Amino acid sequence: MNYLFYKIKQNPFHVTIGLTMLLTGIFLITHDRYFKWPPMVVGFFNDDIIGGLFSLVGTAMIVWALWKRQSTTIDHIILIVASMLMMLLTAYQFLHWVILGLDMPWISNLGLTLIINILAYRSDAS
Structure with a gap:
């Protein structure tokens, strides 16, 4: 438990x-x-594969953080x-907000994206 x-x-x-x-x-x-817009790609973006990619990457990040090596x-x-x-999520939510006027959490997602970029920039390059 202490290791965790x-x-x-x-x-x-x-x-x-x-x-x-x-x-x-x-x-x-x-x-x-x-997601509700545009009609020709809304089915793709609402597919469970997109959510699965987010879950997979999130799980991979947690596993990496807890891995010994x-x-x-x-x-x-x-x-x-x-x-x-x-x-991509932030941009798509922003378009929903601009075009359809729907409330989307694009600002907080933009902040998270910038934090990820700062983390990547500061990570060891060895």
Whole structure:
């Protein structure tokens, strides 16, 4: 148990972002009509695969943070994929807000995307 707390204390941002992405993925999986625009691609974006990608990346980030031997290369890959997913979600939510006037949490997702980018920038490049 002490080891678990030690690893969480060592990588708090990874664990927090991982949990946020995991929960975002679960939210997207359980809300099949979350996105409403444009009609020709709404089915793709509301598919459970999108939520599954968020959950998978979030789980991978948590597992990496708790792993005994942490690879910097794997960390970079996870952070890049997480940043891309969050930026796509933010942009899509922003378009919903601008075009349809729907309340979407694009501002908080933009903040999380920037935190992921800062974390990736500051991570070890060895």
